[in-house]
Amino acid sequence: MRRHVLWGTVATAVVMTVLGSSSAQAEGRGDIRITKGVTNNGKSVIVGISKTVTFPVKLTIKDNSGVKKLRHIDVSGTGSNASGPVDLIGTSCRKLSHTTSECTATMRFDPHAFPWYSDTDANLTAGEWAAWGNVQANDGDYWIFDRAAPFKFKRAATLTATATRPNPFSDSRQVKVTGALARADWEALKYRGYGGQSLKLQFKKAGAASYATVKTVRTNSAGKVGVTVDASASGSWRWFYQGTANTMQVASPGAVMSLAKPTLHAARLP
Template sequence: MRMRATLGVALGALALSALAVPAAQADEVHGDTAISNVVVNGGKPVVVGATATKTITVSFTVKDASGVDWAQAILYHGTDIESSDSGAVANGSDGRATCTVVSATTSTCKSTFDLEPGSNLVNSVAGGWKVWAIAAGKDADYTQKDNAKSFQVQRLSKLTVNASPEPVKKGKTITVTGTLTRANWDTGKYAGYTVQPVQLQFRKKTSATYSGSIKTVKTDSAGNLKTTTTATVDGYFRYNFAGTSTTPAVKATGDYVDVQ
């Protein structure tokens, strides 16, 4: 993957910085420099569709008694950054974070990163990612963290529902169909998410909330859903997918059925 080369270049440049920090080494602390309060994408999972590039912000706090000189973060997927199979270097000419002075000893640093389907995002890297971070004080102290923060990068999911017939007589059978799909970063399209448990839920016309699960249905080999239930009162049927580590939760928009 071409992002492997990009990561290598970025880390190589970092190793040749004024501090000469070994790039792919484990956590290191020299002096009193500290990194804390790392936040990725506002604390939410990063959900990316089939084609559009997603730009996210990573922020963190750096402290050093002498003041903060500079900081940098890199995103990666893998056990450690040295063996990573994908990642993202911060936007900007030098990849370093923009740090705003809060006090003589503290700065808040931020970077933006691009995650692009078909480039640094392929299906196999959905799930857990990490933030590699380094920061330096004005006295040449520094700290380096191989995993300053873990976060999820997920394939956008979509869910549909259709309940029929409409209208239907009370006591008759209603057939509820739907499809669960998710972004395929390898093809740039959406494809069925197979063999996944999905809850069928119901909301009475007079109620503002859906009941618990009527039943759980699994998607077939194409991501399709199909089940039956009995018509009792007017209301809305929907499917509700709880999500997985690689795919976010999603609820279908309710489909109204008039029971006569």
């Protein structure tokens, strides 16, 4: 049986319970404030279909009497992508000065929990997320915060590339490059082909330091793509996907292709 969560109601109720305050006091009391918030060191939180992902939420907190503690913290979506199965592992604070502390909460996503977590499609939880909770100062001041340390919560993706020469024994310099783009399906805990996405075909000449885009091709309904191009030299071919607000950016491993003709060896007669 799935657990259905009305996240906005639960979040508000939890904060009010922790503080023991009325809704009229929901913003807090005194001069304590969060001056900076960063999740996962500024990177997107990317979750696949099996590996548990742990990440930090760091909050810089200031009050004229000093910071007592990070009293409660959680993360959730900031729009219709309300919530997902995230756990708080622990919190710690270190004093930066008499008035300022940096508090870190360690959070964890376990993709195995997605299928039973909510009545809605688990994949819809990807998107914009942020932290909410409350902090307390030494003089009793407190502050209820929401949408602190915003971050992107994204579905993991995979991308492959294969390069072949349709006719390696001719003088043709044509190379056929195929590939497949897939992304995590948190409902089925499988990777599924991602159709209708623009992929950049990129080439790096042998000995060069970086790839250059040759052309852009869209994946078919199964997430597959293929194109034949004229190669200027031997080198490595790959596909690059820019990603979206809910799916990670990914580049395929390079597929090395030489334009040298294969060497033919005469068969030795008995």
